[in-house]
Amino acid sequence: MSRERPTFDEAFWQQPVYGFDQTSKAAWLLPRLYQLHSWHLQQCPAYQQLQRRFVAEQPGKPVPWQAWHDCIPLHVRLFKEYELRSVPAEQVIKVLTSSGTSSAKVSRILLDSETASAQAKALVRIMQHWLGKERLPMLIIDHPNVIRDRASFSARGAGIQGMQIFGRQLCYALNDDLSPNWPALDDWLARHQGGPILVFGFTFMVWQWLQALAQQGRQLDLSQGVLVHGGGWKKLQQLAVNNQQFKQQVRQLTGMARVHNFYGMVEQVGSVFVECEHGHLHSPAFAEVVIRRAGDLAPLPVGEEGVIQVLSALPLSYPGHSILTEDRGRILGQDDCPCGRPGRYFSVLGRVARAEQRGCSDTVAVTAGEQHAVAL
Numbered sequence: 001m002s003r004e005r006p007t008f009d010e011a012f013w014q015q016p017v018y019g020f021d022q023t024s025k026a027a028w029l030l031p032r033l034y035q036l037h038s039w040h041l042q043q044c045p046a047y048q049q050l051q052r053r054f055v056a057e058q059p060g061k062p063v064p065w066q067a068w069h070d071c072i073p074l075h076v077r078l079f080k081e082y083e084l085r086s087v088p089a090e091q092v093i094k095v096l097t098s099s100g101t102s103s104a105k106v107s108r109i110l111l112d113s114e115t116a117s118a119q120a121k122a123l124v125r126i127m128q129h130w131l132g133k134e135r136l137p138m139l140i141i142d143h144p145n146v147i148r149d150r151a152s153f154s155a156r157g158a159g160i161q162g163m164q165i166f167g168r169q170l171c172y173a174l175n176d177d178l179s180p181n182w183p184a185l186d187d188w189l190a191r192h193q194g195g196p197i198l199v200f201g202f203t204f205m206v207w208q209w210l211q212a213l214a215q216q217g218r219q220l221d222l223s224q225g226v227l228v229h230g231g232g233w234k235k236l237q238q239l240a241v242n243n244q245q246f247k248q249q250v251r252q253l254t255g256m257a258r259v260h261n262f263y264g265m266v267e268q269v270g271s272v273f274v275e276c277e278h279g280h281l282h283s284p285a286f287a288e289v290v291i292r293r294a295g296d297l298a299p300l301p302v303g304e305e306g307v308i309q310v311l312s313a314l315p316l317s318y319p320g321h322s323i324l325t326e327d328r329g330r331i332l333g334q335d336d337c338p339c340g341r342p343g344r345y346f347s348v349l350g351r352v353a354r355a356e357q358r359g360c361s362d363t364v365a366v367t368a369g370e371q372h373a374v375a376l
Ligand SMILES: [Zn+2]
Pocket: 276, 277, 278, 280, 282, 337, 338, 339, 340, 341, 345
């Protein structure tokens, strides 16, 4: 078994973000994931305990994985119950948290500088594909204090900070109490309305902001803009709002036709899945999805609905390279999306029934000021 520390070298970053078909991607990413597995086995005693049965079954030399579903996942909830760490404590420079609600336990993701910088770099590579390299005037549908505490980031804060690299002349559209900051918006619009801009926010907060625009009878001209949003649909599903209606509302109130939803989580910051022009979430080079049957976790073929497992090439400082989520989804196809991007594409269908309520951006409206989010 390989014991060497995985690295993020030039060859790693030279991989095409959306250029791999499934076969060539497996040839590159599966050995990487296996290397991470070996690394965490060696470095993280808790991971070793959790994987012990697997190791015992294959004494000596475990066979490298042949398929995505060979990657054994840790359940996402373990990151709430245990401190899972694969580097010495003194190397941890940042702790990401998923939730601040009193009822839900918080995921704590421990980052060393190498993992944090790889996450930032991967996010840049992914988002540049959708946004281009030019920094755009950026409207953030959130309040400025969400990124103020730099040592202990909420996923939402981390997401916003990560995205700021694509923006300039930033404007936060909300006040600390999440009410719209109309003077700030008007000031920013006076300078940038009608031009190319970037709007970023968490899905439910964008939705609420749109409702506030409608209530005020405001009609913006952001027709040259692009909206990037993510963080869960649960609250919107409760309001019976789907992706299509969301986009319709965006277009009606702001003129924006380019809208990209993303799917990601605090346990795998950086390797996000972004929605293409056809509404499909695409796997980037650094990440992959597996769908498993809810009952026995058997891997499911294209088209069948089950629990989403996410794989990421990035986590070095914690064993988060293969995680079983509490989300339901379906693989829509492989290497044949009409947008032309090769690889696996999928949709997220909601939460697993009776899953523990995670504090995510969906709950922000109810508990203003607390830190939440499933994020970039
Ligand atoms: Zn596509």
